[in-house]
Amino acid sequence: MKQITISPITRLEGHGKIEIFLDADGNVANAYLQVPELRGFEQFCVGRRAEDMPVIMSRICGVCPEAHHLAATKALDQLFVVEPPPAAKKIRELLYMAFYVTDHTTHFYALGGPDFIVGPDAPPSERNILGVIRKVGLDIGKQVIACRARNHHVIQMLGGRGVHLPAGLPGGWSKSVSEEERKEIEKIAIENLEFAKFSLQVFGSVVLKNTAYADLIQSDVFYHETYYMGTVDENNKSNFYDGKIRVVDPQGKELLKFPAAEYFEHIAERVEPWTYLKFPYLKKVGWKGFTDGIDSGVYCATPLSRLNASDGLATPLAQAEFERFYAAFGRKKVKGRYQPVHHRLATHWARLIEVLYAAEHMLELVRDPEITSQDVRKIPTSIAGVGVGSVEAPRGTLIHHYEADAQGILTKVNLIVGTINNHAAMALSIKRVAQKLIRAGQVIEEGLLNRVEMAFRLYDPCLSCATHALPGTMPLIVNLRNGDGEIVRSFRRDG
């Protein structure tokens, strides 16, 4: 089997690497995105006090510490059999909405959006936030910086610290919200709402009205009919903080709806001989290889999948945008829910719709009279031994599973992080692109690297989960290997 490697080298920028395997005829057999293997996580945690986990967990990733902090805190609620007071849940969720706004916004303007706003064929040195500024105007850069600053301020106010939050406790939250803080956060939520609306306008005018980009979104290159996962509330509306995990099939029919604690009954992990990566799939459907369709257990957990797996969004403006989204792809409602959108590049649009929802919901929460309640903690009095907590991290369903002894000392820890859910789906997307550009051993070099990047970037994979990034150059390297693994050709693009 021939192997092509596209490698951004070292850990400087998160060391992801793309492997493309060719069959004997020189056609693409398989492809996947390799993420760094981190070792010793369970040993690191076992033997520690369970209540330390929210703080430890928020340290494992510099990109989404808030998601880990909340999943860990929710797992502790279960482990210590304690139901937090309503105000504590609302404060957690309020913080999470601020986090969503800043995280999704950063991805759109700094990373995913440039493919469209600047253009998919622009050189990589242009396809970044500076290119966005050149195209849309300098003001957008200032707005992105301001958006990050004000939401980090909210996270700091509510969480006690900007990163590595200390506020989450089993049974609640360590501090309540004062009226002054509430007013300040309300003002910020209003600014977020305006920025979310503006961002959707930018997407509409720069991307959707541009025929070339609209065609690219609609093209079959970035198209897969898979299962979709997302968390929904009791009305089957998408919920980032709490609810049941729902999976719908490629036609939109509900396959599963279960509490996070049952996750391991429904999801299995496929192991392949050629990588240490595990590929989660739906047990009920089964593993049929790296292929899409209703018979393949491959699923994804992304902003797009969250929309597909829900009956709608719980806030009015986001719901209107949700309707517009499905109408744009000609999807019809079947039994109260839209048929899924399978166009993967629509994930970027879905992400912005989620920003709008997060901003609206943030405003609802901060205007809730209960948000300033002093009753934010219920002291736990017993230990269940097992706790499973989940949230929707921006890049997929995140699950923390802890087991502890009678003293609350951890005996087992298991995590499913957002990006892992999408390993197989990302592999499909990269494979599809590679198949279009590599046939019978002939490689269309022009556009290969750009298109492959676009294919996995839309999933917002968190390669820096647990490692950070020293600023540096990030070359992409493509090695074409023969059946013996020897490199017969090499392509390289320096950042």
Add this chain to the structure above:
Amino acid sequence: MSTAIVIGVGNPVIADDALGLVAVRCVRDQCPSGVAVAEVYNGGLELMEAMAGYDRAFLVDAIVTGGRPGTIYRLGIDEVATTRNTSTTHNGSLSAALELGRLSGVKLPGEVRIWAVEAGDVTTFREGLTPEVEAAVPVVVKEIMSELFPNQRLS
């Protein structure tokens, strides 16, 4: 009087990835007041935001280039931040972040210097550096202290 910030970049629970954090904690312990010290857990925009408002910024981080673990590289910003490619990370490169900041009117340091130490292990969850990397910490700390206080004899 010019202001300076010393920033450690890293992950506290991934072996040698904690190098930058360990080093700046030593700087903090030795510094008289007036020098800002920060720990940053991410690159790109977050790093740019951390150095906003200061005249000089000194960064300490682990690096993997294939060299001997513990090797210290003293780098200028141009040597490590020549790319604007935002290919795989979540929030882009430092150079793009710095230019974004500059264009947007953020006050950024005129001088940015980087101490990068070749890491031995950046894939194991563990508190504590490998011995080779640990040995580089006092050297880096001493050099940074000399930069901060050029006229003082440091023990």
